[in-house]
Structures are given as structure tokens and as C-alpha cells.
Amino acid sequence: MQLFTTLSGPPAPLVSTPIDGSRLSVNTPTYSGTATPGSSVTIFVDGSNVGQTTANAGGNWTFTSVNALTDASHAVYAQATLDGLDSPNSTTITFTIDTTSPIAPVVTAPLNGDILSDNTPTYAGTAEPSSTVTVLVDGSPTGTTTADASGNWSYTPGTPLSDGTHTVRARAMDNVGNTGPTSATTTFTIDTTHPTVTISSSAPNPTNTGPILLSMTFSELVTGFVAGDISVNNGTLSDFAGSGSLYTATLTPTAAGLVSVSVSANVAQDAAGNMNQASTVFTIQYLPNAILTGFAATATTVCVGSPVTFTATVENVTGSYNYTLTNGSASSLTGSTTNTAFSQTVTASGSGLQSFSLLVSDNGQLGSGMTSVTINSLPMATILTPASTTLTCSTTSISLTATGGGTYQWEDNSTNAIRSVTTPNTYTVTVTGSNGCTALATTSIFSNTVLSLEAGPSLPQANVGVVLSLTATGATTYQWSAPSTASLTTPATGSAVSASLTTAGLQTFTVVGTTGACSQSSLVSVTALPGPDLSATLSLPDANFPASSSKDLLVQVQEVNGSAATGNIVITLTVPTGYSVSFDNSLTSINVSGGSTNPVSVQNSKWQVSSRVAGRQLSLVINSGESVGAKGTLSLGFSITRTTATGGSVSNITINVADDSGGQYDVNRLNNVYARIINSL
Structure with a gap:
């Protein structure tokens, strides 16, 4: 049996970076991992050997490629060789090289030139999806936010901005750290101040003229302000016009007195949307000139001494007003009244065409009118009389002659200019001239027709049966009469008569003396005594x-x-x-x-x-x-x-x-x- 030894290579190394599925902004990335210590690690990128490195005693290895990778998806694996034996390939790691910076974000809110009333405005815009957006306000980073998958982003700061002009920019950084350029600068204004409005007029206060031109001046440009936003007391508005910060209107007072105008709050807004504050109430005292209409005399032609009534309608006055009525002779009639239907009567004086003026005054406001009246002179009425105007016993009538006019009428309604009177009295004639004016003339006729008749007895008292003498003087002829208790013993027509007292007591005799047309009576009393004498x-x-x-x-x-x-x-x-x-x-x-x-x-x-x-x-x-x-x-x-x-x-x-x-x-x-x-x- 043949014995042999089978030698095996080191285990497959491990690639730890880049991480599988990662994106890298460096196109010469560093690869690292672990392998059998001392082993030679071959790195394969996209199937090609890009280089070798040796794992250190700890089994760690790193390798940086000198050849730049294209921006794309790449794959990397490693193989370890130790003692001539190769390990299996490591697991393939897929990664993406992305060295392209994101495009500059777009700031869509606020818009350039916006005026905002919110001092913590929300900034918004678009950027590379999923990129990190840094918001820079007035050149300083304020905070960051992340664009969503659609690339939309927004950011609301916590620190309020001061009122004034500000700028905002944005900068995006993708998920591999590529930072793009800064966005275009958006300039905006923070305005948290509510507009104020001032109502003014060039008319003096108080004023006697109307209508009155009003100006409504806002502290800044506003919109939404209309005539209906103006409140008026004792007046009406018309001709409303204007825009921006200046508006005008015509104020017509309804009646004399205090006129007030005001603008309510929250009726107009500035560019930032701040609603206006209420105005201070504008007031003006309207004291219009009194208006005189229809000033005229009830008669345009009168005679001297006749009453003349002047009438007029007085308007634009409150309560009592003063008046001065001046005639052509420069004399004046003054007074005060509350009656707007003016009526005053004066006595005509002077003569000819005269101008009359009426001046009325109410709270220093004046009104005037003028009219003319022809004043005719009176006839020179005279009664001509004789040198003596005394009726006597021999002068029993006096002739009176009226002169100075065309027609005459005496107090007894007779109309002849010449009149004969026979009794003492005051006689009056009305003389009418050719102009129709009349005058009176008066004269007095006196009488001296009383006789100085004196009469008396020879004795103031005598015994009953005594015959005494009664004597009268001061007349031409006499007529005596005796009471029933006495008798006359001589003819009753002499200046001296004899009277017999037949009854005791007071015996009164009467004598009437006559001279011409005059006669007078007198009484003569004698006491008849009843005792021994x-x-x-x-x-x-x-x-x-x-x-x-x-x-x-x-x-x-x-x-x-x-x-x-x-x-x-x-x-x-x-x-x-x-x-x-x-x-x-x-x-x-x-x-x-x-x-x-x-x-x-x-x-x-x-x-x-x-x-x-x-x-x-x-x-x-x-x-x-x-x-x-x-x-x-x-x-x-x-x-x-x-x-x-x-x-x-x-x-x-x-x-x-x-x-x-x-x-x-x-x-x-x-x-x-x-x-x-x-x-x-």
C-alpha cells in the first residue's frame, strides 16, 4: 500500500472591507480582511488580480489598489497562499465606487425675496435622494436634514431669527461622503412687526370747511386695506384710493361737532402677513360756517318810521347763535337766538336805497347776507293856524289849513285841507305824499271863554223876612233865579236884585252871566236866621x-x-x-x-x-x-x-x-x- 500525505491549503480568507453592498467614494479603495497568519493574500477585483499582501501575525491584512476603479459596481474576493498551497476563494464582496459629488440642492422655501412673519421659518427644497442636506443661514450651518427618496427635504430651526434680511443656502452630501456644491443663495426678510397706521389731515382743527381730505399712512406696505375697514362717526367717506403704505379718502362731516375716524386692527397685512395694529382715533372739530339763505326784507319799499321785517334761513349752527343786523344808517340790532328761521324787525330811518347786512356767528364761524330796501321820506305835514289859537267869547271859530301832501284826512275822517273848528281840542291830520308815505300833524286849539263872574249878597245872613240885595259883576247880561224858600222882589235881569228871605235856613240863589257866546253861572247863598233880631x-x-x-x-x-x-x-x-x-x-x-x-x-x-x-x-x-x-x-x-x-x-x-x-x-x-x-x- 502506498502511503502518501495529502497537504491542504489555508482556509479561505475573509474580506471585511469594503462591506458587501457598500458604496465607496474613493476609487482606489483599501481592501482588508483576515487570513491565515503569514499567508500571502491575493486580491481579485472584478476577477482580475490587482495585487497581493501578507496577513500579519494577527491574521489581518490590508491592500490598497493603485489603479483607480471606475464609478460602477465592482466585486472583490481574496485567496490565501501558504506554503505554496492556495486557499479557496473568499466570499465575493460586491461594492460600488461612487466618486461623483451630489448636485447643488435647490432651496424652494423661502423663495428669494420672500418676506416672512415667522422668525423660525421652515427651509425646504430638493437634493439628491437620501443625501444629507446641510442648511446654512447667513453663511453658518444651522442644521442638517435628509432628503427623502424623492429628493425632497425640509428643515425648521429652533433658534428664531432677528427681524431683517437673511440668506439661506444648502449643501448635499451623499451616503458615501461626496459633498456637492452649495446651492444658490436665497435672500429673504424676517418681519414680525405689525404695521401701524396713522390718520392725518392738513385741515386745521377745528375746521369750518368740508369735505376734509384724509391720509391713512401705514408704517410699511400693506395689502387688503379697503374703505370698509375705516370707521367714521359723524361723517361719511368717499373717494377712497391708494396702495402700499399711503391711502386717501374724502371725509364729509354729517353735522357740526366732533368727527372721529379710526382704522380697526387686523384689516390689512404687510408682505410678511403681519396684520395691522388699530390706529389712534383721529378727531377733528367740525365747526362749519353758518349758512344764510333767503335773507330779504318783507317789503322792498317802505316809508321812514315804518317797521321792516327781515327774514332768513340759518343753517350749520348748533344751539344759540349771535346775530348783527346792520341797516343803511350804520345802526345795528344785535342779539342771540336758537331759531333757525331768523326774523327781526327794525324801524326804517334815513331815506333812499339802503343796504342791510346780516352777520351770524356760531362758535366763531360766520355767515353773512345782504339785501337792499328803498326807504321813502315822509311828507312835511303842517297845520297852519292863525296867530292866536284860542277861542274867545268874540272869536268863536278858527280855521285850520293842512299842507305838505297830496291828500289829507282829519281825525273826524274829513278830507278837505281847510277845516273850521269851534271847540277847544287837539286836532290831527294825516298827510299822504305822492310816494304813498304818510305823516301826522297836530295842533291844539284852546279856549278862554270862561267869564270872571262874581256874585254875592249884601248880608251873608239875615233874619227871616228881611229883604237883602244880591249883586253880580263880570258879564254883560244877567239872569237870576231864587229857591222855592225865597223870592226876588225886583226884576231878575239886573246886575243887582233884591231878595226876600221867607224861610229859615240856607237859601241859595243862582245867577247866569252872559257875554257874547260865553255864559257862566254862580251861586249866592244867604243864611236866614230864625232867632230874635x-x-x-x-x-x-x-x-x-x-x-x-x-x-x-x-x-x-x-x-x-x-x-x-x-x-x-x-x-x-x-x-x-x-x-x-x-x-x-x-x-x-x-x-x-x-x-x-x-x-x-x-x-x-x-x-x-x-x-x-x-x-x-x-x-x-x-x-x-x-x-x-x-x-x-x-x-x-x-x-x-x-x-x-x-x-x-x-x-x-x-x-x-x-x-x-x-x-x-x-x-x-x-x-x-x-x-x-x-x-x-
């Missing part, structure tokens, strides 16, 4: 006294009123100087000097002397218990002697009944004294 008389028919001669005289005390006179009756006989008087109360009769019925009985015994004065005056008092009966008479005898009286002298003897304050024996003092003239021969 003593009246003394003295009888001395022969009153011529030779030197040293004596004569007896008779004194009779009579009651003339029909009532007995009682009490302390006193009588006094007084003779002139140069004479003396004596009384003898024992005498019962005397021979009256020159008397025709001597002797005459006397009742001296009923009297006694109560006093003597220088032999010239004797006062006698009736004895107690004696009286003078009603209508009775007591006779007394006295003796008078001429003593020293100068021859040829004339003087009086008087007998006087003393006044009786008590009315027991005499109620009428007017007939208490009686005098007799005596002569000294």
Missing part, C-alpha cells in the same frame, strides 16, 4: 244944633225876626266930640226935636244906665225881667246938648245893640248899628 233906630228930625242947644231924640229898639228878645239886653248911644248925652229913666214921654207927633211915649223906666264915658257915651241895660216882644218895640228918650262942637261941623250920632254871643236877644249882628248925622250951626 234886635235892630235899633234913632229919630231926630231936627238935627241942627245951635251953640249950647239941647234936643230930645227917640231911640227905638225893635225885634224884627218874630222871636222875643230876652236876657241882658245892652244898647249904647254915642255922640260926637263937642256934645254930651243924658238919660232919665223916670221919663215916660219926650218931645222929639222936629217931631210931628209929640209928645212921644217912652219906656225909660225899663232901662238903667250901666256905664258912662266922658259924658258922650251911655250904655243902658234892660231891667231884669223885661224883654222886647216878638216884632215888638221899646222906645227910649235921650237928651243931647251941644257943648264945644265947632260951628259948621258935621258928625254922627250912633246907637248900637251890643253883640249877643248867646243869641238870647239878637242873632243878627249886621243890623245892630244905626247912625244919624248931626250938624253944628
Whole structure:
């Protein structure tokens, strides 16, 4: 039997790199693996021997090919040789050489020039599928992401960007580490600021003009802003226009007062999509000028002194407004009112065509109007009269003549220019001129037709039965009348008449005096006394006294009123100087000097002397218990002697009944004294 030894080669080596199915960016890859230590390892690439290496003591081997492989799929296996014996081939490893860099990625978001309101924007684009995309913002890597199988990628950073302009680029690296070029630079803007809007107008505040041009200015360009986004109070908007950051509109106030305009928030957006902030409310005080329409006078032609009413319609005022109405004479009527239907009346003055102006003022805002009125002058009304305008008893009518116009009308509606009047009064005529204006003239006619009639009695009082005189003066003719309790004893047509008192009490007589057309009446009153009335008389028919001669005289005390006179009756006989008087109360009769019925009985015994004065005056008092009966008479005898009286002298003897304050024996003092003239021969 033949013995032989069978020698076997080393086991098949192991190729560990490249890894089966891997992709390599190096076209001269390094192959490595394990084999029997010390064995020679032959590397076969794509079936061709590309080189040998020796496994080290640890069994590890490596080999780097110097020949570049093409970019493609390749296969590599190894065979170990030890002691001349070859091992089986290793497992074939398939790998791909890829030395081609990925193309530059495309950044699709944001777009170049975009303005973004998100300060952590998402970057997106396309790149080599499955490649690693590095995102560079403002030149610095921000992060990486992987493109999907379709090549789409996106990346959202965690750190926010500041507002402003930024750039973004992308760079792709494939799975073998090939890094491609950087993408084109995309420039974008981060804007997180909300636009502001300011409303303004060049109109003054307050303003009296309208409409008002408004400007709405945004802090940046915006879109979506329309007229409906503007809120208006007390006004309306029109003619809205504009774009970008500047818009305009016309504001028409509805009424006087505060007008406000505002823009709401979130009605417009900037390029970044930031919605606007609400505006500050714009306000303007609208104080429009007052508007006057229809200013006119109710009459365009009037006369001086006539009322003229001016009317107008006043608009654009609130509450009370002031007005000044000025006429052609430069005088003004001022005031205030709330009535928009203006109406004021003035009195026309001056003459000719005059301009009237109306100025109204409300909160400093003015309105005015003008109109004209023709003012005609008044006629020069005059009443011509005689020099004297007084009616008298002889001048019983006065002629009045109206002048100055075309027609005349007196207060009694008579229309003649000339008028005759006969009574005192104030007379007025209305004179109408050719222009239709009227004026009044007035004159007064006076009267001096009252007579100065004076009348009176001879006695203010007298006893019943006494006849007294009534006298009147101041007229040409007279007519008397008596009351029923008295009577006239002489014709009633004289200036002096006699009247008899027939009844006690006040008796009133009437006299009417007449001169020409004038007459006047007067009353004369006399009191008829009912009590006793003593009246003394003295009888001395022969009153011529030779030197040293004596004569007896008779004194009779009579009651003339029909009532007995009682009490302390006193009588006094007084003779002139140069004479003396004596009384003898024992005498019962005397021979009256020159008397025709001597002797005459006397009742001296009923009297006694109560006093003597220088032999010239004797006062006698009736004895107690004696009286003078009603209508009775007591006779007394006295003796008078001429003593020293100068021859040829004339003087009086008087007998006087003393006044009786008590009315027991005499109620009428007017007939208490009686005098007799005596002569000294």
C-alpha cells in the first residue's frame, strides 16, 4: 500500500472591507480582511488580480489598489497562499465606487425675496435622494436634514431669527461622503412687526370747511386695506384710493361737532402677513360756517318810521347763535337766538336805497347776507293856524289849513285841507305824499271863554223876612233865579236884585252871566236866621244944633225876626266930640226935636244906665225881667246938648245893640248899628 500525505491549503480568507453592498467614494479603495497568519493574500477585483499582501501575525491584512476603479459596481474576493498551497476563494464582496459629488440642492422655501412673519421659518427644497442636506443661514450651518427618496427635504430651526434680511443656502452630501456644491443663495426678510397706521389731515382743527381730505399712512406696505375697514362717526367717506403704505379718502362731516375716524386692527397685512395694529382715533372739530339763505326784507319799499321785517334761513349752527343786523344808517340790532328761521324787525330811518347786512356767528364761524330796501321820506305835514289859537267869547271859530301832501284826512275822517273848528281840542291830520308815505300833524286849539263872574249878597245872613240885595259883576247880561224858600222882589235881569228871605235856613240863589257866546253861572247863598233880631233906630228930625242947644231924640229898639228878645239886653248911644248925652229913666214921654207927633211915649223906666264915658257915651241895660216882644218895640228918650262942637261941623250920632254871643236877644249882628248925622250951626 502506498502511503502518501495529502497537504491542504489555508482556509479561505475573509474580506471585511469594503462591506458587501457598500458604496465607496474613493476609487482606489483599501481592501482588508483576515487570513491565515503569514499567508500571502491575493486580491481579485472584478476577477482580475490587482495585487497581493501578507496577513500579519494577527491574521489581518490590508491592500490598497493603485489603479483607480471606475464609478460602477465592482466585486472583490481574496485567496490565501501558504506554503505554496492556495486557499479557496473568499466570499465575493460586491461594492460600488461612487466618486461623483451630489448636485447643488435647490432651496424652494423661502423663495428669494420672500418676506416672512415667522422668525423660525421652515427651509425646504430638493437634493439628491437620501443625501444629507446641510442648511446654512447667513453663511453658518444651522442644521442638517435628509432628503427623502424623492429628493425632497425640509428643515425648521429652533433658534428664531432677528427681524431683517437673511440668506439661506444648502449643501448635499451623499451616503458615501461626496459633498456637492452649495446651492444658490436665497435672500429673504424676517418681519414680525405689525404695521401701524396713522390718520392725518392738513385741515386745521377745528375746521369750518368740508369735505376734509384724509391720509391713512401705514408704517410699511400693506395689502387688503379697503374703505370698509375705516370707521367714521359723524361723517361719511368717499373717494377712497391708494396702495402700499399711503391711502386717501374724502371725509364729509354729517353735522357740526366732533368727527372721529379710526382704522380697526387686523384689516390689512404687510408682505410678511403681519396684520395691522388699530390706529389712534383721529378727531377733528367740525365747526362749519353758518349758512344764510333767503335773507330779504318783507317789503322792498317802505316809508321812514315804518317797521321792516327781515327774514332768513340759518343753517350749520348748533344751539344759540349771535346775530348783527346792520341797516343803511350804520345802526345795528344785535342779539342771540336758537331759531333757525331768523326774523327781526327794525324801524326804517334815513331815506333812499339802503343796504342791510346780516352777520351770524356760531362758535366763531360766520355767515353773512345782504339785501337792499328803498326807504321813502315822509311828507312835511303842517297845520297852519292863525296867530292866536284860542277861542274867545268874540272869536268863536278858527280855521285850520293842512299842507305838505297830496291828500289829507282829519281825525273826524274829513278830507278837505281847510277845516273850521269851534271847540277847544287837539286836532290831527294825516298827510299822504305822492310816494304813498304818510305823516301826522297836530295842533291844539284852546279856549278862554270862561267869564270872571262874581256874585254875592249884601248880608251873608239875615233874619227871616228881611229883604237883602244880591249883586253880580263880570258879564254883560244877567239872569237870576231864587229857591222855592225865597223870592226876588225886583226884576231878575239886573246886575243887582233884591231878595226876600221867607224861610229859615240856607237859601241859595243862582245867577247866569252872559257875554257874547260865553255864559257862566254862580251861586249866592244867604243864611236866614230864625232867632230874635234886635235892630235899633234913632229919630231926630231936627238935627241942627245951635251953640249950647239941647234936643230930645227917640231911640227905638225893635225885634224884627218874630222871636222875643230876652236876657241882658245892652244898647249904647254915642255922640260926637263937642256934645254930651243924658238919660232919665223916670221919663215916660219926650218931645222929639222936629217931631210931628209929640209928645212921644217912652219906656225909660225899663232901662238903667250901666256905664258912662266922658259924658258922650251911655250904655243902658234892660231891667231884669223885661224883654222886647216878638216884632215888638221899646222906645227910649235921650237928651243931647251941644257943648264945644265947632260951628259948621258935621258928625254922627250912633246907637248900637251890643253883640249877643248867646243869641238870647239878637242873632243878627249886621243890623245892630244905626247912625244919624248931626250938624253944628
